[in-house]
Amino acid sequence: MTERIMIFDTTLRDGEQSPGAAMGVAEKLEIAKMLEQLGVDIIEAGFPISSPGDFQAVQTIAKEIRNCVICALTRARTEDIDVAAAALAKAQRPRIHTGLGVSDIHLKYKLHMSREEALEAGVRAVKYAKRFVEDVQYYVEDAGRADPEYLFQVLEAVIDAGATVVNIPDTTGYTTPEEWGGLIRAIRERVPNIDKAVISVHCHNDLGMATANTLAGIRNGARQVEVTVNGIGERAGNASLEEVVMAIHTRRDLFDFTTSINTKLIYPISRLVSDLTGFVIPPNKAIVGSNAFAHSSGIHQDGMLKHRSTYEIINPEDIGVPVSEIVLSARSGRHALRHRLQELGYTLSEQEFERVYQRFLEVADKKPVVDDRDLEAIVSGETWPFMFETYELARLQVICGTNVMPTATVCLQSVDGKEICHTATGVGPIDATYKAIDAIVGEKVELVEFTVQAITEGIDAMGKVTTRIKAELPVNGGDEKVTRYFMGRGADLDIVTASAKAYLFALNRMLAAKQQTRNARKEAAEQIKQTLDQMQATHGSAHVNDYWGIGVMREEELK
Ligand code: KIV
Ligand code: ZN
Numbered sequence: 001m002t003e004r005i006m007i008f009d010t011t012l013r014d015g016e017q018s019p020g021a022a023m024g025v026a027e028k029l030e031i032a033k034m035l036e037q038l039g040v041d042i043i044e045a046g047f048p049i050s051s052p053g054d055f056q057a058v059q060t061i062a063k064e065i066r067n068c069v070i071c072a073l074t075r076a077r078t079e080d081i082d083v084a085a086a087a088l089a090k091a092q093r094p095r096i097h098t099g100l101g102v103s104d105i106h107l108k109y110k111l112h113m114s115r116e117e118a119l120e121a122g123v124r125a126v127k128y129a130k131r132f133v134e135d136v137q138y139y140v141e142d143a144g145r146a147d148p149e150y151l152f153q154v155l156e157a158v159i160d161a162g163a164t165v166v167n168i169p170d171t172t173g174y175t176t177p178e179e180w181g182g183l184i185r186a187i188r189e190r191v192p193n194i195d196k197a198v199i200s201v202h203c204h205n206d207l208g209m210a211t212a213n214t215l216a217g218i219r220n221g222a223r224q225v226e227v228t229v230n231g232i233g234e235r236a237g238n239a240s241l242e243e244v245v246m247a248i249h250t251r252r253d254l255f256d257f258t259t260s261i262n263t264k265l266i267y268p269i270s271r272l273v274s275d276l277t278g279f280v281i282p283p284n285k286a287i288v289g290s291n292a293f294a295h296s297s298g299i300h301q302d303g304m305l306k307h308r309s310t311y312e313i314i315n316p317e318d319i320g321v322p323v324s325e326i327v328l329s330a331r332s333g334r335h336a337l338r339h340r341l342q343e344l345g346y347t348l349s350e351q352e353f354e355r356v357y358q359r360f361l362e363v364a365d366k367k368p369v370v371d372d373r374d375l376e377a378i379v380s381g382e383t384w385p386f387m388f389e390t391y392e393l394a395r396l397q398v399i400c401g402t403n404v405m406p407t408a409t410v411c412l413q414s415v416d417g418k419e420i421c422h423t424a425t426g427v428g429p430i431d432a433t434y435k436a437i438d439a440i441v442g443e444k445v446e447l448v449e450f451t452v453q454a455i456t457e458g459i460d461a462m463g464k465v466t467t468r469i470k471a472e473l474p475v476n477g478g479d480e481k482v483t484r485y486f487m488g489r490g491a492d493l494d495i496v497t498a499s500a501k502a503y504l505f506a507l508n509r510m511l512a513a514k515q516q517t518r519n520a521r522k523e524a525a526e527q528i529k530q531t532l533d534q535m536q537a538t539h540g541s542a543h544v545n546d547y548w549g550i551g552v553m554r555e556e557e558l559k
Contacts, residue, residue: 005248005257006224007241008200009035010044011273012057013073014238015228018279020449020468022485024513027276028057031229032065034269039260040241042069042224044097048087049080051482053516055087055524062091071095071137076125085132086524086531096129098122099139099167102154103146119154126161132531137165137200144170144179148186155191165198165224170213173206173236181216188221200224203239205231210239211286215247218255229273230281230288242266242287242319250313267320268345275380278466278487280451287319320345322372330364344372346379355382366460366493373455377462377491381501390511391441393504394419398496400429408432410500412440430499437500441507445469448485452495463495465502471510486510 012028015021023031028045035043045061046054062070070091074080076098088094100111100122107113113121122138129136138158143151155166168187170180184201188194201217201224203210214225231240241261248255249263270288274281283291293316303310317323322344328336334353337360341348348356359378364370395411406429411421422439426432434447449468454461467488472481486509490501 002256002258003223005218005222005259006041006198006200007039007245007259007261008042008044008071008224008226009040009228009241010202010226010238011035011228011232011241012061013044013046014202014226014234015232015273015277016046017234018232018237018277020485020487021232021277021279022487023057023276024509025053025057025060025516029060029064031269031273031276032061034265034272035229036065036067037262038265038269039262040068041260042071042095044071044073044226046087047073049074049083052521052524053513055083055527056516058084058087059090059524059527062088062094066092069093069095069135071097074098074125074129076100076121078125078128081125081129081132082532083524083528085129086528088133089527089531093135094133095135095137095165096133097137097139097167098125098129099137099141100125101141102151103142103144105145106142115150119157122154123157123161126158126163130162135164136162137167138163139167139169139202141169142171143168143183144172144175148183148190152187152190155187155197156193159191159193159197163197165200166194167200167202167224167226168217168222169202169226170204170210171202173204173210175203175213176207176209177212177216180213181220184217184220184222198223200226202226204234205236205238208236210237211243211247214239214244215255218248218257229269230279230285232273232277232279240286242270246287246314246319249318263318264320265345267322271345271376271380275489276487278449278468278489280453280466287314292316293321328360328364328370328375329368330361332364332370340372340375341379344375344379348379352382363462363493367462374462377455377464380464380489381491381498390415390508391504393497393500395421396433396497396500398429398433400432406432408436408496410436410440412437412504429496433496433500434503437503437507441511443471443507443510445471445507445510447503450499452499455491460493462491462493463498464491465489465495465498467499467502467506469503469506469510473510473514484510484513486513 016023032043045058048055048058058072072084072088074084084096100118107118126136126138140151140154199222201214201222203213225244227241227244228238229241231237245259245261248257248259281289283289300311334357337357356379359382391412391414394413398408400406405425407425409423410433411419413419420440422436424432424435426435448470451466453464455464469486471484473484474481486506488502488506490498490505492498
């Protein structure tokens with residue numbers, strides 16, 4: 001019988017560790033919902049002890065998503081496991097993912113532990129996690145550079161302690177496919193109790209080999225793969241979900257396996273993740289890049305016209321690339337727009353649809369044909385900002401050109417309906433606009449990224465702007481601050497308006513996060529306390545911990 005490869009998606013955990021990704025709870029939930037529709041088996045929703053926001057995201061996803069295993073990452077420490085267990089309390093199928101480094105480099109420089117100490121700590125962590133959940137996954141960090149003999153010992157010990165899945169990460173993306181496949185094979189041959197656990201592979205892309213290594217892992221016995229949408233993740237990223245899944249589907253002759261993925265949702269989820277993280281997909285990105293199915297040279301076009309199979313190994317429709325039959329214009333009504341948006345994979349609430357429709361009419365008024373790329377830009381610009389809207393752009397006027405001082409007058413409407421206007425000058429129209437917005441909003445932020453893309457060809461192209469701001473947010477109600485990044489985006493036929501919207505979007509998210517951080521902290525502490533109380537009632541043992549400055553008291557240190 002054809003075996004199934006389990007798809008473990010870590011877009012919301014390792015993917016979120018990409019510098020500047022910084023998604024909030026609402027965005028993470030939106031991605032989790034689409035991952036569920038896509039059919040992934042496991043969603044790694046976050047690293048709950050890392051911040052109250054991460055805790056809240058895992059907790060929300062655990063409550064809302066019922067058809068996937070929901071996994072939370074921890075270090076091999078009791079306090080991390082407590083917090084993960086509390087965040088997963090409402091999950092239908094919870095999994096705790098704990099672990100420790102195994103390479104001598106990690107043991108010596110990061111952990112300051114001997115091999116024996118690390119092995120014992122790993123075993124203790126698995127046993128402790130088993131008190132909360134049945135399904136415990138253990139990661140052996142930096143396995144790609146570890147002594148295999150020690151690695152085998154650790155795996156045997158943690159499986160004996162109850163690990164149901166063993167995750168073998170090539171943390172630094174150091175290995176080659178032959179080496180990696182050989183290591184997975186050796187694990188199967190040399191770890192005596194390996195049949196009691198699933199082998200998972202987690203490959204990073206530092207040398208561009210994450211997908212190839214993951215596939216080598218499968219061919220040598222891995223039955224779970226850890227991937228992210230668009231391959232986002234620490235440094236050069238992780239193995240990309242779309243590449244691994246489509247390699248299995250396309251090369252059935254080499255990979256006699258199935259996955260539960262509905263490939264038709266690959267393209268829509270790729271766009272969603274790009275929109276919500278602000279990470280633009282390179283045009284030549286395998287599977288989902290805008291050029292992945294474009295044929296520009298004469299010879300290729302000639303071949304394609306004779307038969308698609310000459311230059312195309314994947315049918316774009318199989319991954320959900322929209323093939324447009326309806327032309328949308330100023331005469332198109334709500335019905336046609338709704339239909340096209342559904343075909344593109346968008347599920348919008350009534351409120352979101354109405355905003356998209358109003359923007360569509362404005363764009364269609366100025367452009368004879370509104371194509372799919374315009375629609376994607378409109379949806380990405382309109383479906384998110386209102387969730388965080390403290391300020392809305394009411395009006396904007398700029399004066400610029402040669403021999404004039406660029407000047408912008410911006411009017412923002414605040415949540416209480418008041419309109420506040422300010423005029424500022426700058427080195428250019430966008431600088432002047434941002435200065436005027438800063439004067440109204442009155443928050444100290446640093447603009448760290450500003451990108452403009454023309455979405456369609458021609459002089460009437462829609463412009464899409466992505467901004468990223470850096471802010472210091474207060475924590476613990478005192479002077480302590482954390483640095484956080486907020487992404488914003490805006491689309492418009494007018495590039496200055498798109499820029500103003502993108503900046504305001506980021507600022508609104510920052511203002512919402514400031515409020516949320518305060519509440520998240522209190523709510524998370526309460527949830528952790530409840531979980532620990534239950535734990536104490538069952539096991540009669542507990543210890544004292546301090547979570548993000550909020551003491552959740554437990555009585556004794558666990559042995
Ligand atoms: O790359 C890595 O080693 C990881 C582990 C935490 C699983 O992401
Ligand atoms: Zn990783």
